[in-house]
Amino acid sequence: MGNGFIEAALSFPTVLLTPLLILVVGYWIVVIAGGADPDAGHGHGELLGVPVPVFLSLLVALAWFGTLAGSEWHFSFPLWIVPIVALVAAAIITRLIAIPLRKLLPDGPDASRADFVGLTCVIRTGRVTGTFGQAEVHAADGSSAIIQVRQAGQDPLPAGTVALIYDVDPEGEFFWVVPADIAKKGL
Known part of the structure; x- marks a missing residue:
């Protein structure tokens, strides 16, 4: 199963977004290690009320999984349509997730x-x-x-x-x- 997954991740159309997913995973590893702050721009660098790193990470992850699934289940549609549909679907889903997510995120500076x-x-x-x-x-x-x-x-x-x-x-x-x-x- 591992070889099939790696093969799918490195084949068209998923391979188009694999480098971006690697960057997203690397970024969050740095955040976990304390080397970056995803809220550093909170209040300034936002998309739909969510910090840009969170928004883009969701978008890339969803689009990547969309291309992975679409490459297996594209039916009779040409394979080049899969990344376009995956990006559009990921943008819509990310937007829908951002609405309740922004309510969970703190707004403004911490109280002192x-x-x-x-x-x-x-x-x-x-x-x-x-x-x-x-x-x-x-x-x-x-x-x-x-x-x-x-x-x-x-x-x-x-x-x-x-x-x-x-x-x-x-x-x-x-x-x-x-x-x-x-x-x-x-x-």
Whole structure:
């Protein structure tokens, strides 16, 4: 069976797309090894909302398999029609796959703790001091999170206080806050 497969892959019309399939497989091996990022152009280099490497890989793989199958089942049609039909069918199928696939791919940059800086939060623990406290913050996408907060003032912030997040401490994994009414007075 292995010899028949290799023979089919290296005969007309499949051989026309075999080098492209080898490039696609090689590219994804490099991606798996960490040598390339298929999302590097995400948001810029896209076709139908899907990164170009993903779109082209699907197109080449589907067209290659189409020519492989078509070379065996072309019936009474001339063999030169097989790659044309395979490319057209692969383009249609790739387009159909891209529609649900783009919904699975993240859009925009990854969220970070720094995204909370400048937002207000509500103190949820009994108090917030320089060493202890938690608050609830609402992100721009509408989701909420309970975060660790600290404040530099002498008087602890009681539960229910609306506070402004003004800095993040990445090593301590907490946010610095001040009461929102103090922040407004400073403006």
